Amino acid sequence: MTAAPSVTVRVPAKVNVQLTVGPPRADGYHDLANVFLAVALHDLVTATEAEELSVGCVGPGSDQVPTDDGNLAVRAARLLAAHHGRTPRVRLDIVKDIPVAGGMAGGSADAAGALLACDRLWGTATPRDELLAICAELGSDVPFSLVGGAALGRGRGEKLTELPVGGVFHWVFALADGGLSTPAVYRECDRLRGAAHVPPPEPDPALLAALAAGDAAALAPALANDLQPAALALRPALAATLATGRAAGALAGLVSGSGPSCAFLTGSAEEAAAVAEALAASGHCRAARATTGPAAGATTIDSHA
């Protein structure tokens, strides 16, 4: 018996090196100046020809990943099939390495991976702009998961402009027990701001220049996340995690996106290994992972279609 046709796609996590949040919009979202950097922690999504749509997930935290229509990869397969007027006959298998609900866009990565894998499996050859529009319908972070590298996200984060990056940055991620809800963190951000005037969000020219130059020493002081005070308010223990990474020699540390993962920028692979070791030994995080960015966006790594 021959194996059913299948396609496997690798998808990266992200860190927001700048996340500037505007006032709440009428539709409940916030306009952003969102500078994304993809990092080399990956999920794998395999799409295999099957009678019906189903999903399975293995890896750390996979027990918290829905296996019904709440799974973003399932929604992606349904949307792509509907776009082409076909029935989504596919089995999706996710191998998780991106922390679940960690502020690193794991669900978004799986959605982008499922889209690309199904498009290849079904031979639908969807044009890039149509794929990106489907991504934006699935979630604000999903277009970036497809594109990878580095990009400025405007609007709610879905309108992307790719950014040049002049070198490799060495990061450490401190992973936390349990997740934080993205809507709850945005709500807390609004609550903390109260009636204060919030200017329209703009990218920081110094940060974009540091990225373009591949200059970690210049990028460190420019790192910024408007959601950090909210994440710290909801999870006060993150302050000790940030202090631990900085004391261990990181150039800077910040909450990754909506948290609770914390990201530390370091000057080299050796420094990253030392910071990861100190964080892991401190008891102030569940685990620490050293990695690099930028990383490629969703990429087909195996195809038997």
Ligand SMILES: C[C@](O)(CO)[C@H](O)COP(=O)(O)OP(=O)(O)OC[C@H]1O[C@@H](n2ccc(N)nc2=O)[C@H](O)[C@@H]1O
């Ligand atoms: C925190 C970030 O990860 C930074 O990249 C993103 O802004 C969140 O992106 P995401 O998880 O793809 O979010 P979505 O699925 O689009 O939205 C989930 C919820 O987050 C809030 N949300 C999200 C994006 C945005 N620009 N403003 C918001 O207020 C809204 O409450 C929304 O209902």
Ligand SMILES: Nc1ncnc2c1ncn2[C@@H]1O[C@H](COP(=O)(O)OP(=O)(O)OP(=O)(O)O)[C@@H](O)[C@H]1O
């Ligand atoms: N394929 C998926 N992988 C992980 N979580 C998923 C997936 N599909 C749906 N979810 C749900 O989405 C919630 C958020 O998970 P996710 O890992 O995407 O968070 P996140 O990294 O904080 O997202 P972001 O950084 O985009 O705000 C989870 O609690 C889970 O219930």
